[in-house]
Amino acid sequence: MNKAIVDDKTMKRTLTRITYEIIEKNKGNQNLVLIGIKTRGAYLAKRIKSRLYQLENIEVPQFDLDVTNYRDDHPASKKGEAPSFTKKDLDGQHIVLVDDVLYTGRTIRAALDAIMSIGRPSKISLAVLVDRGHRELPIRADYVGKNIPTSHKETIKVSMAEIDDEDKIEIITN
Ligand SMILES: O=P(O)(O)OC[C@H]1O[C@H](OP(=O)(O)OP(=O)(O)O)[C@H](O)[C@@H]1O
Numbered sequence: 001m002n003k004a005i006v007d008d009k010t011m012k013r014t015l016t017r018i019t020y021e022i023i024e025k026n027k028g029n030q031n032l033v034l035i036g037i038k039t040r041g042a043y044l045a046k047r048i049k050s051r052l053y054q055l056e057n058i059e060v061p062q063f064d065l066d067v068t069n070y071r072d073d074h075p076a077s078k079k080g081e082a083p084s085f086t087k088k089d090l091d092g093q094h095i096v097l098v099d100d101v102l103y104t105g106r107t108i109r110a111a112l113d114a115i116m117s118i119g120r121p122s123k124i125s126l127a128v129l130v131d132r133g134h135r136e137l138p139i140r141a142d143y144v145g146k147n148i149p150t151s152h153k154e155t156i157k158v159s160m161a162e163i164d165d166e167d168k169i170e171i172i173t174n
């Protein structure tokens with residue numbers, strides 16, 4: 001059973017709020033770099049980048065990250081993309097990692113591994129559209145769109161207009 005819990009308008013408002021929180025918490029916005037985790041985190045990071053520009057004229061670099069090769073459960077047969085950023089893109093920068101759903105935290109651990117294996121940021125923060133709980137690692141988000149308590153049996157499905165034709169968040173009950 002699919003239950004829509006966030007529609008396109010609410011998702012837009014939520015992203016705008018996250019963007020304002022990033023602006024508020026980073027007065028001057030010095031050295032900010034957005035890194036969006038593929039797949040949907042990359043589109044979210046692109047949207048936050050354009051909102052930062054629309055709202056406050058702030059221009060920040062933004063990269064996509066495929067964490068496949070850094071996962072603790074990575075099958076040898078599956079080849080992910082190499083990161084597009086280099087050491088100079090990261091050193092001394094404040095990285096804001098962006099993802100759609102935070103669940104066990106293993107994707108974020110893999111992203112931290114990818115980043116730290118390439119450079120040395122001064123700080124790494126985390127922005128997620130949905131925190132559904134059930135962490136298996138000591139990881140928490142600095143910017144949360146929606147806290148949606150779930151059971152293990154449920155799945156959060158985020159749809160984004162860029163690849164799914166519309167913006168929405170659903171809970172799928174298996
Ligand atoms: O906290 P975790 O337990 O790691 O789960 C969260 C991750 O799971 C989903 O990615 P998925 O692996 O389904 O890939 P996708 O984004 O390409 O759909 C989601 O986009 C997060 O990246």
Ligand SMILES: O=c1cc[nH]c(=O)[nH]1
Binds near residue numbers: 101132155156157158
């Ligand atoms: O419910 C979940 C868990 C992990 N990743 C998702 O996209 N949804």
